[in-house]
Structure formats: C-alpha cells, structure tokens
Amino acid sequence: MEWRASHILVKDRAQAQELLKRIKQGADFASLARENSTCPSKTSGGDLGWFGPGKMVAPFEAACKSLGVGSVSDVVQTQFGYHIVKVTGKRD
DSSP: OEEEEEEEEESOHHHHHHHHHHHHTTOOHHHHHHHHOOSGGGGGTTEEEEEOTTSSOHHHHHHHHHOOTTOBOOOEEETTEEEEEEEEEEEO
16 A cells, blocks of 8 residues: 655644644645645645655554545654644555
C-alpha cells in the first residue's frame, strides 16, 4: 500500500488545534499549509507526494493508514512537532 498525503506541521499544539478547527469549518487546507506550515512542503500546499510503509515516522504513517482519501486527521504529534494530515490518495 502507498499513500499520498499533505500535511501542515507546526511547533505548537494549540496552533495545530486552531488550524484543524478552521479546516473543519471549510478553510482551504493547501492555503493554510502555505501560510502556517514549518515544513518545506508548504510551497506545494503541504503535498508530500507518494510514499510507502516505513518512509514516514510511525504516528504519521498510522494516521495515513486510518484515514480514507480526502479525510483529515486529528492533531498528530511526532518528534518534528504537530501535524494535521490529509490523505489525498491510496494505491496498492
């Protein structure tokens, strides 16, 4: 299985929760990623491209496995900070 995902990465849980709230209210995920994410992927709206098992840290990968295409995760904590993950594709 491979996934395609976008994410927003921030250092502060409260900021991540506020961004998630805005997404749930209809804010554009890619725009929020460009404006707020600390990851270099922000230039492409948070898009990380396709990746397979073992390519991302475990909590991030677990979030991808649990989400359907088009779904957005709750806040996911890793050693890099706090992520909001949006799965944009899955393939075998």
